[in-house]
Amino acid sequence: MTIRLILPITVLALTSLQTLANEVNTSATLPYQVLTTLTNGTEIRNGGYGSAMTAHPSFGDHFYALTDRGPNAKYQGPEGKGKIFPTPEYTPRIGLFRYSNGQITKVKEILLKDPQGNAVSGLPNPKGMGDTGEVAYANDKSVLDTDPYGIDSEGLVALKDGGFWVSDEYGPHIVHYNQEGLELERINPFGTGTGGRKLPAVFANRRANRGMEGLAITPDEKVLFGIMQSTLYNPSKKTITNKNLTRIVSFNIETGKTQQFIYQQEANNLSNSEIVALNQQQFLVIERDGGFAGGKGKKQAKYKRIYKIDLHQATDVSGDVTSPNGLRVNGKTLEQMSWQELANQGIKPVTKILVSDLLVDMPTPYPHDKLEGLWIRNNNQLAVLNDDDFSVAAKGEHVIQKVLPANQSIDQNTLYILEPK
Structure with missing residues (x-):
């Protein structure tokens, strides 16, 4: 049975979830600039701020939004499967925005930098430092260099x-930046980052382009929680059988202690693209597919949902954090076990309750493919934001304009405010 609920008036009420339903009160687009225009007329826009969104810690009408690695499109090139980076010099960045009187203004942007203060790129990492097997190509199809500090940024905490x-989606890395965007620490499964601390080794089995998509922090700012976008290829793509199991990892900032929990998606190969803490044990999580409202066939959207999850009854599935496959049960990894097998072993996923289905609760179904930003605004509203992919997509070997099937408009970062009825 599906339970549909609305957002209550306070964060305290959000944790208890009174029975009401969301409605969209208003929407507003984020400002953008044209980075460049390709010879086929495609505008590459900056833009791109929807990979994550989070509240400003002090100002209720301000929010931060994050770009990912920069404009890119799928490409099967002579050196292997990868991405075309039409603007490879692009630096991933954090934008500070103000929402007031139905309008959004950009206050400033913060470029991400390495420990020496050099602007980083969004290009893939070298082997052993977060390499996903993706080859980076320039627009002329030449191969680009790797970047040891490159980041495909997807989750954000302020x-x-x-x-x-x-x-991010490469290592996956969790990176600490100061207020100027300077890297202070980089944590990954390999121990190759600034400071050398590690995530559990099993996370190196992340699927390319589906790494640690969401990041949250507890209200006391002591523990980080990262959620993987999709099922780990653990031990390999060919051998996994449970394709709707994703992992959540906690990281105690002071001690480095980690815990792991599992999350059951509604269908195979969906995406968890954001997580926001309500308290130490309860979170809001986005679960989505890659389709569009008005899309055809496999591109038809079915899942654009926000869930409240609870860790209280969930099993810590850490096992040996140094093992490349993590916890094994009867010789199997968790990704090789059915939900019934897991239950038989007493392994429980996080509990989840549906808060909002944006394909149902909005006056017109949510038109974007990538629902990725989530902001608890002024304690009584939720706001969501999409990743517009810098307004570009791929068609064969070409980068083209990204257009929404529902209304034939160019995709653009759009903030939707959800309020109680």
């Missing part, structure tokens, strides 16, 4: 001291 934590 701290009270002005700094940030960012999670």
Whole structure:
């Protein structure tokens, strides 16, 4: 049975979830600039701020939004499967925005930098440092260099001291930046980052382009929680059988202690693209597919949902954190076990309750493919934001304009405010 609920008036009420339903009160687009225009007329826009969104710790009408690695499109090139980066010099960045009187203005942007203060790129990492097997190509199809500090940034936490934590899809990395965007620490499964601390080794089995998509921090700013976008290829793509199991990892910032929990998606190969803490044990999570409202066939959207999850009864499935496959049961990894097998072993996923289905609760179904940003605004509203992919998509070997099937408009970062009825 599906339970449909609405957002209550306070964060405290959000944790208890009174029975009401969401409606969209208003929407507004984020400002953008044209980075470049390709010879086929495609505008590459900056833009691109929807990979994550989080509240400003002090100002209720301000929010931060994050770009990913930069404009890119799928490409099967002579050196292997990868991505075309039409603007490879692009630096991933954090934008600070103000929402007031139905309008959004950009206050400033913070470019991400390595420990020496050099702007980083969004290009893939070298082997052994977060390499996913993706080859980076320039627009002329030549092969680009790797970047040891490159980041495909997807999750964002804003701290009270002005700094940030960012999670990504390469390593996956969790990176601590100061208020100027300077890297202070980089945590990954390999121990190759600044400071050398590690995530559990099993996370190196992340699927390319589906790494640590969401990042949250507890209200006391002591523990980070990262959620993987999709099922780990653990031990390999060919051998996994449970394709709707994703992992959540916690990281105690002071001690480095980690815990792991599993999350059951509604269908195979969906995406968990954001997580926001309500308290130490309860979170809001986005679960979505890659389709569009008005899309055809496999591109038809079915899942654009926000769930409240609870860790209270969930099993810590950490096992040996140094093992490349993590916890095994009867010789199987968790990704090789059915939900019934897991239950038989007493392994429980996080509990989840549907908060909002944006394909049903909005006056017109949510038109974007990538629902990725989630902001608890002024304690009584939720806001969501899409990743517009810098307004570009791929068609064969070409980069083209990204257009929404529902209304034939160019995709653009759009903030939707959800309020109680």
